[in-house]
Amino acid sequence: MEREQMVFDVLIVGAGPSGLACAIKLAQLSNAKQLDLSICVIEKGSEVGAHILSGAVFEPSALNELLPQWQSMDSPITTQVKEDFIYLCRNELSAIKIPNLFVPKTMMNHGNYIVSMGNVCRWLAEQAEGLGVEIFPGFAAASAIIEEGVVRGVVTGDMGLDENNQAKDSYMPGMELRAKQTIFAEGCRGHIGKQLISRFKLDEGVDPQHYAIGFKEVWDIPPEQHNLGRVVHGAGWPLSDATGGSYMYHADNNQIYIGLIVDLNYKNPHLNPFAEFQKMKHHPIFASVLEGGSRVSYGARAIAKGGLHSLPKTTMPGAMLVGCDVGTLNGAKIKGNHTAMKSGMLAAEHVIESILNKTDADHEYSSENFDKKLQASWLYKELKSARNFSAAIHKWGNTLGGAFNTIDQNIFSGSLPLDLHEPQADYKALQLAKDAYKIEYPRPDNKLSFDRLSSVFLSNTNHEEDQPSHLVLASKSIPITRHLADYDEPAQRYCPAGVYEIMEDDNGPFLQVNSQNCIHCKTCDIKDPSQNITWVTPEGGGGPNYPNM
Structure with a gap:
């Protein structure tokens, strides 16, 4: 197929914090x-x-390096954190406020800001364009161009195909976007990044990546219940069958950012992360703030949280991976935006150094030795000091794991001579349904808790109805013959958007895939126990359209 080509010196895939910082x-x-x-x-x-x-409490360390005058540049980063509250929620009614002395110092947020990262990225894009960067929204990279073992760019997805992959009247073939260096900044579980890590064996010798699903809602609340700049984190209830934690950030304009993070190494196939989040909001810590308010927006996203021990190599001929495509989140700080930005900035510096040092003007820029540059940075130092944080929680739970992390971070600054590894991939963790107890969840009250479909509506999600499904099943029989029989088909519960449903017709049960509901969280690609589901990009522009998230 003849495709239109565009050629650039550097192509960046993804306009998130790492990609935009790299471009700037x-x-x-x-x-x-x-x-x-x-x-x-x-x-x-x-x-x-x-x-x-993203949550998000934002640490400005990378931004201070990138745009030192950002505070005078009309940025959306204005709400400074004023106070931190950390709670251990013992049950649905009670909680203990943990004194700061017994909290890892990395979780304290003095000097940080409560932000909408969506708005921060919109602002960063303006700065990039002001410097001459071209930004093309609605362009979904479908696959990498690899020639003679070298990444030469990407092919964008075809537009105007029907659900059977047949061309409609509106058909337009995807374009070849070629570059001397391609930088993949797709975010967590980037689908091309996943392919490249496998193709170039970048994850040999490291632990499998570990993930969580993070939920977020934005609420308008009564002014008398709002405390601008307050940050609340919680552990414990309602998560008895999983590790993770809750958060509530008092942003500007009398808005609350509230959410729950659920680690995806949980064992009980009956667990429903979305229902856990809805239940969480009924705890008095949160209900007292939300009461009388109104929900404005909803979304969910996977989080790469394996840390240093899961960090793959970041380079291959012609390309680099940055940010959450490799997993640069600092688990000890519960933050990944500043580290993602720094990884993109390091990639940019490496490209420029490669250009200045090369002799063949027509050859692709070298990505060789970028891993060494990464390891010499403060980013790597942060990841090293936080290397055991998530693993300790996974292994020992919130109480003992939290105690270990407090000692490790507050006394030893993350330098304990101990490496905790997690060699089991998250999708292998599920136990059989017959060996797990069923979890009964309360019905939503439509005041604090809601159902999935009304929540998806608030994410402004839309896909062209008549297009190929971007949720590809390797086998249509496995969800019934294996997953329904063994695990009561967990996709019915781990998906936060109601995409997967078990239905019945005259031939028996089958898995219905409502791909138009998909909010691009990638949880199915991660947690499917047979790795039978692969998330690929739909037509460009499809998916959620998050305002102020």
Whole structure:
């Protein structure tokens, strides 16, 4: 098939924090060195920020390096954290406020900001474009171009195919976007990044990546219940069958960002992470703040949280992986935006150094030795000091794991001579349904708790109805013959958008896939016990359109 081609010096896949920081740094250095680079960022969302979902308490360390004058640049980063509250929720009614002395110091947020990362990314995109970067939203990278073992760019997805992959009247073939260096900044469980890690064996010798699913809702609340700049984190109830934690951030405009993080190494196949989140909001800590308020937005997203022990190599010929595509989140801080940005900035510096050091102007820029540059940075130092944080919680639970982390971080600054490893992938953790107890969840009251479909409505999710499903089943029989029989088909519960349903017809039960509901969280790609589901990009612009998330 003849495809239109566009050629750039550097192509960045993904307009999240790492991709945009990379683009800005590239443009800054290129302009300073008078290199006149063509830099392109493509984004699968309908606009920059449409697919960005993060808590978020933002540490500005990387931004201070990237744009030192950001506070005078009309940025959306304005709500400074004023106080931290950490609770151990013992049951549905009671909680203990943990004194800061017994909390890992890395979880304290002095000097940090409560932000909408979607709005931060929209602002970063403006800065990048002001420096000459081209940004194309609605362009979904479908596959990498690999020639003679070298990544040469990406092919964007075809537009105008029906559900049987047949061309409609509106058909337009995808474009080849070629570059001397391609930087993948797709976010957690990036589908091309996943393929490249496998193709180039980048994860040999490291632990499997570990994940959580993070939920978030934005609420408007009565002014008398709002405490601007307050940060609340919780552990314990309602998560008795999983590790994770809750959060509630008092943002500006009398809004609350509230959510729950559920680690995806849980064992009980009857667990429903969405229902756990809805139940959580009835705890007095949260209900007292939300009462009388109104829910504005909803979303969910997978989080790569394996840390240093799960960090793959980041380079291959012609390309680099940055940010959550490799998993740069600092679990001890519960933050990944500043580390993602720093990884993108380091990639940009490496590209410029490669250009200045090379002799063949027509050869692709070398990504060799980028891993060494990464390891010499403060980013790597952070990940090393936090290397045991998530594993300790997984192994010993919130109480004992939390005690270990407090000692490790507060006394030893993360330098205990001990490495905790988690060699089992999350999808292998499920026990058989017959060996697990069933969990009964209360019905939503439509005041504090809600059902999945009304929640998806608030995410502004939309896909063209007549298009190929972007949730690809390797086998249509496995969900019934194995998963329903062994695990009561957990996709019915782990999906936060009601995509997967067990239905029956004259031939018996079958798995119905409502792909139009998909909010692109990637949980199915991660937790499916047979790895039977692969998430691929739908048509560009499809998916959620998150405002203020």
